[in-house]
Amino acid sequence: MTTMSERPGPVVVVGASLAGLRAVEGVRRAGFKGELVLVGAEEHLPYNRPPLSKDLLTGMVEHNALGLCTEEHLADLGVTLRLGTPAMGLDLDAREVVLNGARLPFGSLLVTTGSRPAALPHGGAPQQGVHLLRTVDDALALRDDLLRARDVVVVGAGFVGAEVASSAAELGARVTVVEAAPAPLARALGPTIGEVCGRLHGLHGVTLRCGAGVAALEGTPAVTSVRLTDGTRLPADVVVVGVGVRPDTDWLEGSGLDLSDGVVCDETLNAGHPGIWAAGDVATWTNPLYGRRMRLQAWTAASEQALAAARNAVADTPKPCSVVPYFWSDQYGKRLAALGVPGEADEPHVVGDLEGLRFVSLHPDGDRIGMVFALDRPDLIMKFRRLVMTRAPFGEAVELAERLVAEPAHEEQGVRS
Incomplete structure (x- = not known):
C-alpha cells in the first residue's frame, strides 16, 4: 500500500x-x-x-x-x-x-x-408538520411543532422513533407509534425483548400499533391524519418519520x-x-x-x-480496527443499552425483573456470548465488555449476570437524561 x-x-x-x-x-x-x-x-x-x-x-x-x-x-x-x-x-x-x-x-x-433518514414514499403528501430528524435544525423545527401539537404520530418504533415518542409525550401530546414489525426493536433484540421494550410506550400513555403500515399522509397543505394500510385513520398535527437511515x-x-x-x-x-x-x-x-x-x-x-x-x-502500516458495538437509548426515564452482536437464537437468557422492566438479557452466538442488553440497569452493561470482546463462553456471561444482579444496586449517577 x-x-x-x-x-x-x-x-x-x-x-x-x-x-x-x-x-x-x-x-x-x-x-x-x-x-x-x-x-x-x-x-x-x-x-x-x-x-x-x-x-x-x-x-x-x-x-x-x-x-x-x-x-x-x-x-x-x-x-x-x-x-x-x-x-x-x-x-x-x-x-x-x-x-x-x-x-x-x-x-x-x-x-x-x-x-x-429514510423518507416515506408518500408522493404528494403534505409537507407541513411532517418531519425527518437528523440535524439540529431539524430538531428545532420539530420542537416548535411539538409545542403546539395535540396529536403526534411517530412512524417507526426504533431507538430514535421511541425517543421522539417519549419526548412528545413528556410535552403533553397524544402520541401514537406505528411500527411495521410485530414488535419494536425485534430485529435488534429479538421478539421477546422487543415486545417487553414496547410495553414502555403503553405504560406512559403512548399508543403502540405494531404490524401496521402507512398507506398515506393526508391533509392540505398541512398534515391532518395518517391513513394506515388497514384503513384506520389516525389524527395527526405532527408526523415524525423514523423508518431507518x-x-x-x-x-x-x-x-x-x-x-x-x-x-x-x-x-x-x-x-x-x-x-x-x-x-x-x-x-x-x-x-x-x-x-x-x-x-x-x-x-x-x-x-x-x-x-x-x-x-x-498517516501511517506507513495501517492496522485493523476492531469495535465492540455499543448502543444506548433513553426512553421514558429509563436507559436501554446493548453491547455486542446477537447470534441467531431468538430466546435470550434473562436475569432480573422482566415484568418490572429492570433486567439484563444475554443473547448467545452459538456457545459464546454475542450480545448483552440491559433495561434500567446502566450500572451493569460495561461490566460485560471484556467477555463480549473476548467472545467468552455463554455460561460465563450468565454467571456474571446472576452475580451482578444479585448484588445490592449501587447509586446510579449521570446515566439518565
Whole structure:
C-alpha cells in the first residue's frame, strides 16, 4: 500500500460530525504536521446528535450547548474549516473533492458524512408538520411543532422513533407509534425483548400499533391524519418519520468507490483505493472481532473508527480496527443499552425483573456470548465488555449476570437524561 510520504498533499476530512472531529484530532495525535481540512455541509461546528431526539426536544438543553468543540480548539489543531460547503463529488484520478464551484486536492481523504433518514414514499403528501430528524435544525423545527401539537404520530418504533415518542409525550401530546414489525426493536433484540421494550410506550400513555403500515399522509397543505394500510385513520398535527437511515453517499456516486452498503472498506477502514478511508455510519467494514462486514450506527463506534482511520491515513502500516458495538437509548426515564452482536437464537437468557422492566438479557452466538442488553440497569452493561470482546463462553456471561444482579444496586449517577 502506498505510504503517506508517497501521497503528498493535505489530509481532507469530509463530514463535520463526531467522526469528522475525531478524525482531525486523530490525524494530529498521530503526528501529521501538514495541511488539514474539515469540510461540512452544515454551518455548525461538530455537535452531539443523541440529544436531538431527547433533551433538545423537551427543552432540557438548548442547541448552543450541544457543541463538541470550539473554533479555538480546531484553530489550535491547525484545521482549515469549510463549513456550509457540501461535497458534490469525488475525482479519484485527480485526487480532488468536488465542491460547489471549487475543487479541493488531497493526499489522504477521510469520509465521515454519516447517514440520512429514510423518507416515506408518500408522493404528494403534505409537507407541513411532517418531519425527518437528523440535524439540529431539524430538531428545532420539530420542537416548535411539538409545542403546539395535540396529536403526534411517530412512524417507526426504533431507538430514535421511541425517543421522539417519549419526548412528545413528556410535552403533553397524544402520541401514537406505528411500527411495521410485530414488535419494536425485534430485529435488534429479538421478539421477546422487543415486545417487553414496547410495553414502555403503553405504560406512559403512548399508543403502540405494531404490524401496521402507512398507506398515506393526508391533509392540505398541512398534515391532518395518517391513513394506515388497514384503513384506520389516525389524527395527526405532527408526523415524525423514523423508518431507518441510509448512508450519505450520494456525492460519491460514479467515483469508483464500492457503495453497495455505504462506503465498503477493509478491516483497516481503507475504501479500496490508496489514501481513501471512511468511518462512522457511512462505513461498512470487516470487523476483525467478528470476522464479517458490518455497518454500525452508534456514537461510540463512530468515535473509535474515526480515530483508527485517522491513524491509518498517516501511517506507513495501517492496522485493523476492531469495535465492540455499543448502543444506548433513553426512553421514558429509563436507559436501554446493548453491547455486542446477537447470534441467531431468538430466546435470550434473562436475569432480573422482566415484568418490572429492570433486567439484563444475554443473547448467545452459538456457545459464546454475542450480545448483552440491559433495561434500567446502566450500572451493569460495561461490566460485560471484556467477555463480549473476548467472545467468552455463554455460561460465563450468565454467571456474571446472576452475580451482578444479585448484588445490592449501587447509586446510579449521570446515566439518565
